[in-house]
Amino acid sequence: MLKWLWRLISGQTAGVSPFPPGRGPARLIVLRHAEKTGKKDDLHLSETGQRRAEVLVRYIPERFGQPGFLIAASRNPHSDRPRDTLKPLADALALAIIDHIRDEDTNGVVALLAEGVAFTGQLGVICWRHSDLPDLIAALGAPDGTFPRKWDETDYDTIIEIGYRAGSGSPEVRQHVMAM
Numbered sequence: 001m002l003k004w005l006w007r008l009i010s011g012q013t014a015g016v017s018p019f020p021p022g023r024g025p026a027r028l029i030v031l032r033h034a035e036k037t038g039k040k041d042d043l044h045l046s047e048t049g050q051r052r053a054e055v056l057v058r059y060i061p062e063r064f065g066q067p068g069f070l071i072a073a074s075r076n077p078h079s080d081r082p083r084d085t086l087k088p089l090a091d092a093l094a095l096a097i098i099d100h101i102r103d104e105d106t107n108g109v110v111a112l113l114a115e116g117v118a119f120t121g122q123l124g125v126i127c128w129r130h131s132d133l134p135d136l137i138a139a140l141g142a143p144d145g146t147f148p149r150k151w152d153e154t155d156y157d158t159i160i161e162i163g164y165r166a167g168s169g170s171p172e173v174r175q176h177v178m179a180m
Contacts, residue, residue, distance in 0.1 A: 015143035016169050018110045022120070025113055029064050029125045030137055030160040031178075032151065033073075033081035043080045052156065052180055053085045057092045059178060060125060064161065068122030071109065072099040073129055082127040089125070103132040106139035130155070137162070146173035156180075 017024065034049035036042070045053060060067060070090055072082035083099050090097050101108045109126065113119045128136050130151035137147045140162055147160050157179055163172040 015141065015171075017141045017164050017171055018139065019114050019141075019164065022166075023114055023117070024164055025069075025119050025124045026121045026164060027064070027123045028140060028162045029060065029067070029123070030133070030140070030162065031085075031125070031127055032130050032133055032156055032158070033079070033085040033127055035156050036079070036081055040078075043075070043078065045081055045084045048180065049081070049085070049156075052178075053088045055178075055180070056085070056089050060089060061093075063176070065123050067093065067095065067125045069119060069124045070095050070097045071101070071112075071124060071126045072097050073103045073127070073132070074099050074101055076103065079129065082129060085127045086125065103129050104135075106132065106136040109136060110139050141171045142173045143170065147175065 019025075033045075034052035035046045036049060037044070037046040067089075070086045072086050075083065083097055086097050089095075098112070101112065113124070126136070130153055133151045134147065134149050137160055138144075141164075142160065142162055148155070148158065157177050159176040159178055161174045161176060163174075165172065
């Protein structure tokens with residue numbers, strides 16, 4: 001069995017790129033959805049969250065470059081906030097949002113990126129919910145200590161950048177703070 005596939009299946013990807021040689025994105029920008037309203041039955045963003053989503057339209061391309069794809073955690077009974085966060089950026093860039101993967105299916109995200117040739121060498125943005133964000137970042141190969149292992153539920157500012165260099169098994173990870 002190929003090494004990368006074994007790492008994916010066994011969940012042993014922390015600190016090692018989960019993508020086979022010559023496949024997968026060049027860089028990923030991983031962030032939490034924008035602020036919620038605080039109302040239990042409200043699936044969408046607060047006014048502050050809507051402003052943050054609008055700021056991403058400029059912030060992402062200026063800070064990281066033009067994304068080639070956008071991925072948001074799928075809607076669940078309590079939230080459509082990951083998709084709502086990326087919607088203004090998607091509209092501005094004329095990109096579709098891939099939003100069919102459940103929060104807890106972090107290996108599904110990795111598999112999608114590994115198998116989809118359209119993602120190869122691209123910059124992508126992934127928006128997720130805080131509860132599964134550390135597991136997703138680890139599944140994407142970020143080494144321990146380069147990201148919060150427990151995401152503070154009040155943290156909407158931290159953005160994780162993961163870079164994959166050809167020939168290097170270890171991704172380069174940077175934390176950014178997008179203060180509002």
